[in-house]
Amino acid sequence: MATHATVTPPSEKAHSAHDALDLESGPGIDFLDSKAGASLRRQISVQLTAEQFERLYLQPGGQKAKGDLAQRFGNPTPLGIASLLLCHTPFSCYLMGWIGTTTAAAPTLVGAMYFMGGLGLTVSGILEFILGNTFASVVFFTFGSFWLSFGFLFQPEQGIATALGATSVEYNGGIALYLVWWACLTLIYLIASLRTNVVFVALFTTLDIVFWLLATIFIKLAYANTTHLTELLKAAGAVGFLTSACGWYLLVVLILDSTGWPIKLPVGDLSGFLVRKRRVE
Template sequence: MSDLEKGRVEHNEVATAELNANRTRGAGSAPHVNGHHPWNQPLAIKPVTRLGNPVPLGLTSFASTTLVLSFCNVQTRGVTEPNIVVGMTLFVGGLAQFLAGMWSFPCGNTYAATVFSAYGTFWLSYASIFIPSTGILAAYADVPDQLHNALGLFIITWFIFTILMLIAALRLNVGFIVMLVFLAATFLLLAIAEFQNSLAITKAGGVIGLITSFMAYYCAMAELLKPEDSWFTLPMGNIPKRLD
């Protein structure tokens, strides 16, 4: 089981000690129910409940949205306006990733729950900037320099958050650590690009963002390709855990 998949919750089995004790007491030790002893009745045992692993959903949602945004940042096929990513940020990077985070809580995976829920809200808040009805862009219409600085502050906040998540991931696995390193570099470059209003740095951030998205896809596939279900698996570089 991978480090990110900590929490497949199973229902505890019903204890049978009392049932076995009752069966040895004899006919006179308990009242009859419709001519039958109660311990002779079949014991209702609830089936084992398993929660699916939400990590691949969170990673693929993050990877797909980052990929589209990075394509825009490097101006692939001449696309310069990032508005095409709004739908992705709302429903894929936002809603789907947020739900993956919420589902990670009952699985007992606090780290995945924190990461996916937080980045889900990042994408939702990022999308709201480009929705005209929010009035965010309109508020900076007369002060475009403030818009770049405001976006820079918005992005640098998520750079700080990513660094914190990177520190918390240092005992998870190499694959996830590498992905977070590239993600932190992406946020940092994009924040600097906004502060400097530099297209070249934006493109550099887009290139690193492309690498980040491919790393996220890799981690997602590593989570999906389990030995019992797949012909092959992908190594994640597991890190030994503390023994104390």
């Protein structure tokens, strides 16, 4: 992209500011900005490249920016994954009944849902957007919104379960439909992840199964059907824990890489999968 800039010829730069003042101060005369036609001061239009324009006007001292954004900023992906894990992993443990917990322990995670799942994922999504990582940005933004919405749902002060009735069709059926569409969205992410790495594919596969299991549980609750409910809850928790295991592995890979460890843990690169064929002209 070329940028136009006005450059005054060197011969005209030699004139003093006093000369300009005299011309402008004449009675009824405006030589520098003549109303009858073009200005008497000659202007030359010069085309500058985007890089030259940035060095002249946007970079103090004309210094060229060092590297690109990915080199000047840190990698926000570990923050997003850590924020997701610190909400998802405890919730999976509740579903499996660890330390005698049940889904009734969900309100204890409200703070984490807001500040880790919601805030942490949103911040990382913004940073991924700045770096131009569309897929990671969308995933982090949407799951940040998911944890914010669940935090709002489980916050005792909202009284949503009390207002609708925790065993009502409206409450359980509404959550079930919400989870069904999250399962559909996760399926889209799963398809997209086939071009990333094996660990991401496993993460989205297990997460999609979790959403379908949770949707099934709430559908059964909506119809007051409690058969095999405990087994379904534990199955959702176990599969969710597999999702967490994939996430924790990715987090370790990213953190070790950020500190320059010589050991490169494998993730199963799939960037060459379904590569678009270039048309030969």
